[in-house]
Each structure stands twice: as structure tokens, then as C-alpha cells.
Amino acid sequence: KAGVTxxxxxxxxxxxxxxxxxxxxxxxxxxxxWYQQTPGQGLQFLFEYFSETQRNKGNFPGRxxxxxxxxxxxxxxxxxxELGDSALYLCASSLDAANQPQHFGxxxxxxxx
Amino acid sequence: ELKVEQNPLFLSMQEGKNYTIYCNxxxxxxxxxxxxxxxxxxxxxxxxxxxxxAVKQExxxxxxxxxxxxxxxxxxxxxxxxxxxxxxxAVNTNAGKSTFGDGTTLTVKP
Numbered sequence: 001k002a003g004v005t006x007x008x009x010x011x012x013x014x015x016x017x018x019x020x021x022x023x024x025x026x027x028x029x030x031x032x033x034w035y036q037q038t039p040g041q042g043l044q045f046l047f048e049y050f051s052e053t054q055r056n057k058g059n060f061p062g063r064x065x066x067x068x069x070x071x072x073x074x075x076x077x078x079x080x081x082e083l084g085d086s087a088l089y090l091c092a093s094s095l096d097a098a099n100q101p102q103h104f105g106x107x108x109x110x111x112x113x
Numbered sequence: 114e115l116k117v118e119q120n121p122l123f124l125s126m127q128e129g130k131n132y133t134i135y136c137n138x139x140x141x142x143x144x145x146x147x148x149x150x151x152x153x154x155x156x157x158x159x160x161x162x163x164x165x166x167a168v169k170q171e172x173x174x175x176x177x178x179x180x181x182x183x184x185x186x187x188x189x190x191x192x193x194x195x196x197x198x199x200x201x202x203a204v205n206t207n208a209g210k211s212t213f214g215d216g217t218t219l220t221v222k223p
Contacts, residue, residue, distance in 0.1 A: 031209040042216065043201065048209035056210040090155060094209060101146050101158035102211065 002026065004105035006091050012111045018079040021108045025072050025093030031055075032074040033102060034066060037088040046089075049074050050096055078110075086112045115140045117204050119214035126192045126221050134217045136185040136202035144205040145185045147176050149198045150216070156201065160187075192221045 005024040013019050025032050033056075034046040045058040049068035066076045072093075078085055088109050092102035116139040126132055136145070143164055148156040160169040162178035162185060169176050173196065175188045185202055199218045203211040 033209045033211075035213075043203075043213035045210055045212065048207075050209060056207050058210075092156075096209065099144070099161060099163050101148075101161050102209075103158065104148075104156040106155045 004091055004093050004103055006089075006105035006108050008108060009106065010109050010111075012113060013081050014113050015081055015083060017081050018077065019081060019110060021076045021078075021089055021091075021110075023074045023076070023091030023093075023105060025074070025091075026103055029093035029095055029103070030072050031094045031096040032068055032072060033092045033094075034074070034076050035090045035092065036060075037090055037107070038086075043090070046076070081112050083112050086110060115142075115204060115206060115212045117202060117212050117214040119200075119202055119217050122215055122217060124217055124219045126189070126219065128193055128221055128223050129191050131191065132189050134187040134189070134200055134202075134219075136187070136214055138183050138185075138202075138204045138212075140204075140206065141180070141183075142204045142206055143178075143180050145178050146203045146205065146211065147185070147187055148201045148203065150201065151198050159200075189219070192219075194221050194223065197221045 033048040048056040068074045088107045090107045092104045094102045118137045145162045147159040160176040165180040167178045199216045201216045203213045205211045
């Protein structure tokens with residue numbers, strides 16, 4: 001069974017640009033969550049989508065947005081990039097049961113110059 | 114706001130020794146997960162703990178949950194080098210949303 005696939009793996013952008021990251025969940029998983037991981041702040045929850053609807057949201061500014069498609073694939077968009085957005089962005093999928101762990105992709109490492 | 118605190122944050126052990134990592138959290142929850150992350154890699158699920166008193170074991174690792182004390186422990190028995198990694202606990206309050214601790218970086222030395 002294929003795991004969670006994130007693309008691209010690495011990305012370099014400059015301040016002010018925007019970026020779109022993609023996540024394909026494990027087949028059958030309808031819940032997709034996004035996390036930001038940085039050395040200073042650790043792992044922070046961005047948002048979660050289920051059946052094309054945002055179900056949970058973390059404490060990030062509106063520059064961070066996402067969506068989910070009917071096939072459960074999800075995209076995350078960050079607009080007006082700032083230096084502090086440099087991070088590893090992790091996507092996780094699950095079966096939408098509270099007793100199920102989240103399965104993480106390898107992440108997209110975003111560097112802002 | 115839910116707080117999840119792990120300690121210690123850094124742990125250097127000798128092979129063959131035992132140690133425990135602690136995870137305290139600030140709100141009622143009966144869903145706690147442990148993950149492992151190797152350098153440059155993603156997170157791997159280790160344990161899912163769903164009720165008070167739950168205990169799970171896999172190899173040299175054993176995790177437990179005390180929901181009344183809001184405490185989970187990850188016990189390492191007879192550490193080996195392959196266990197060197199960063200270990201995270203995460204508390205789940207809504208399906209799909211987990212709050213993570215800061216992680217414990219474990220180094221096992223020969």
C-alpha cells in the first residue's frame with residue numbers, strides 16, 4: 001500500500017512569492033492534516049481537511065490556506081512568503097477515527113531567501 | 114490552549130541501560146500517540162494509547178497512559194544504538210488534529 005506522498009520534496013522561494021504544496025493521502029484515508037516543523041517552534045498544526053471541508057484549524061495567519069479535492073488529495077498554499085515560513089511542511093492522513101494514528105509523508109522542505 | 118510537555122528534551126544513554134521519557138499534557142484527553150523521527154526523515158507511528166491504564170509494548174519500547182495524571186511514559190529497556198532518534202508524544206483532541214510535544218532526542222552510545 002502506497003504511503004502518503006508529498007510533492008515537491010524541496011522548494012526554494014523568495015520573500016513575497018507564493019507556493020503550493022501537494023499531498024496525496026493513503027488510499028482510503030479521508031482526513032488530511034498539515035503541520036509545520038521548525039527547530040524553534042517544533043511541530044505545529046496548520047489545518048485538517050475531511051471530505052473537502054476544513055474541519056480543524058490551527059493558529060496561523062490567513063496567508064496559509066488549503067483545500068481538499070474529491071479524491072482526498074490536498075494542497076496547501078502560502079501567499080506573500082516571509083523568511084519565517086522556512087520550514088518542513090508535513091502532511092498526514094488517517095482513516096478519520098480517533099483511535100487511528102496519523103500517517104506522515106516525507107514532507108516538503110521550503111526555504112525562503 | 115492545550116500544552117504538551119516532554120522531558121527530558123535530550124537524552125544520552127549507554128547501550129544496555131534503561132530510561133523513561135515523560136509526556137505531560139494540560140487538558141483531558143484519552144488519545145495519545147508516540148512517534149519516532151530519524152534525522153531528515155518523517156514521523157513514524159509507534160504507539161496509540163486510547164484509555165486510562167493503556168500499556169503497549171514493541172521490542173525494547175513500552176508506552177503507558179495515565180489519563181488522571183495526564184501523563185504518558187515511554188520506557189526504553191536495554192537501549193541499543195538503533196533506538197537513537199527523536200521521539201514525540203502527541204495528544205489528540207479532535208480527529209485529525211494533534212498537539213505535539215517538543216520531542217526528546219535520544220542518543221544511544223556504545
